[in-house]
Amino acid sequence: MIALKEPQMPNPPPDNTTLAMDRTILANERTFQAWIRTGLSALATGLGVSRFLNETMPLWMLLSIATILIVFSILAFALAAWRYRHLHVRVAHLEVDTTPLWLVHASAGFLTIMGLLALAGVYIAAFS
DSSP, X not given: OOOOXXXXXXXXXXXXXXXXXXXXXXXXXXXXXXXXXXXXXXXHHHHHHHHHSTTTSOHHHHHHHHHHHHHHHHHXXXXXXXHHHHXXXXXXXXSOOOOOHHHHHHHHHHHHHHHHHHHHHHHHHHTO
16 A cells, blocks of 8 residues: 655745744845935935026025035935944844845945045036
8 A cells, every 4th residue: 555645845934033033134124225215315406406506596505405415315325334234233143134234335335435426526516
């Protein structure tokens, strides 16, 4: 007589702790993306103010608004990387797939440098 084997599941379903950690990691990545989006919006607005409102307001006011927006964008990029790293360090020892920390720092660093160059470009354009 042939014995029938019970079908086995290839992988057991994840437990609640694993699912909670996955949700935490995904929330951390969404928060990072939100800070980057906020910084990009502030950077684009600062550049737009300096480019398109130069004939409608005094130079000092134009530079003040553009500087505040661009500096805010630089701070948002730096805060995004810091905030991501803060939680990443707490869960690094767990067996959870995350975005590599070097990629987060590289992208935030690149955007920070672009923000600094944009700020320099605004001042060069204003005084040339």
